[in-house]
Amino acid sequence: MNERKAVFPANRHALYEQxxxxAAIQSGDLLFVSGQVGSREDGTAEPDFAEQVRRAFTNLSATLESAGCTFDDIVDVTTFHTDPQNQFDVLMPIKQEFFAKRPYPNWTAVGVTWLAGFDFEIKVIARIPQVV
Incomplete structure (x- = not known):
């Protein structure tokens, strides 16, 4: 049985402690990343939606990097949206900055009514590259 190992980015935000x-759990060659939101370093939400989404992806990137992964290693994505119908036009161009090439990971988008003061959250599962 593989042990689970906690993974944190170098500049982790206050929400993890609060x-x-x-931020993520490594189990074998899989990385299970907790939902990443567009928080500032103090844990507060970025008020501008586009910037909140970009910060969520940036926070995700930092967590992936701390385990030796990139966006190319992601196999599963789940996103949570407080107003999906009105948010997708802002989200999609930002998403394409981070997932720029095929094959894209599978993706499930879920509409929710509450995200603790945030409007977007992304969680992923990635395969950790083998060191040779």
């Missing part, structure tokens, strides 16, 4: 969770 809510007592890990």
């Amino acid at each position: 809510h007592e969770y890990s």
Whole structure:
């Protein structure tokens, strides 16, 4: 059985300590990343939606990097949206900056009514590249 190992980015934001969770858990060659939001370093939400989405992806990138992964290693994505119908026009161009080439990971988008003061959250599963 593989042990789980907590993974945190170098400049982790305050939410991890405030809510007592890990940025990601490594189990074998899989990385299970907790939902990443567009938070500032103090844990508060970025008020501009486009910037909040960009920060969520940037926070995700930092967590992936801390485990030796990139966006190319992601196999599964789940996003949560407080107003999907009105947010997708802003989200899609930002998403394309980070997922620029095929094959794209599978993706599930879920509309929700509450994200603790945020409007967008992204969680992923990635395969950690083998070191040779």
